[in-house]
Amino acid sequence: MASLVASLNAKIRSHPVLSYFCSTHFWGPASNFGIPVAAVMDTRKDPEIISGKMTLALCVYSAVFMRYSVAVTPKNYLLFGCHFVNECAQLTQGYRYLNYWHNGGREKALAEAPKEVATPIAPTKA
Template identity: 75%
Template sequence: MAAAIRALNAKIRSNPYTDYFCSTHFWGPASNFGIPIAAVMDTQKDPEIISGRMTLALCAYSATFARYALAVTPQNWLLFGCHVVNFSAQATQGYRYLNYWNFGGREKTMEAKAKEGLGRLEDVSKDTVKKVMGEK
């Protein structure tokens, strides 16, 4: 059995593509890509739920480890790309956080929601008046 496993391992390692596919240089970044995918998807959500501290921590993490992805030998470009995507998404989230909480975005959003609610209230009141008056 051990000989069969050694033979299979030698066959895998003899092909550069399968050798890379079976290495931690591939599976490390592949499993790490969940963080930037989640961050990119979060850019579509309400900025009120963004954690400023966590966004800052993830920006620092990605910037630091993007550097180290290129410092190892051989350089891990897939991991570097993962951290660059994550840094970009977190920087976007950081901008959205600052805009919402510090630069008037929250007030603009609340004003827009209030106007929308007022418009709906006017529509309901017009419909009610028509029903009371017997109009169609």
């Protein structure tokens, strides 16, 4: 059994494309793409729920890993793309956060919100 696994591994590693798809250089970024996908989907949500601290942390995180992805040998462009998408989404969220909480966006949204009209309740006869 061990020789079968060893021969299969040798066959996979001898083919460059198969070797790439069976490596952490592929599966790490591929599984990490959930973060930027969620971040892009969050750009459609209400800006009131954006955490400024978390957005800043994710911006720094993605910037560091974009740098790391091209500093390693071999360069990992899939990891770079993953964090580039996340960096763009987080910068968008950061802009939305600042606009909403610090540049009058919240006040504007509250002013444009439809006013609820209280309807009088008719008294009931007992």
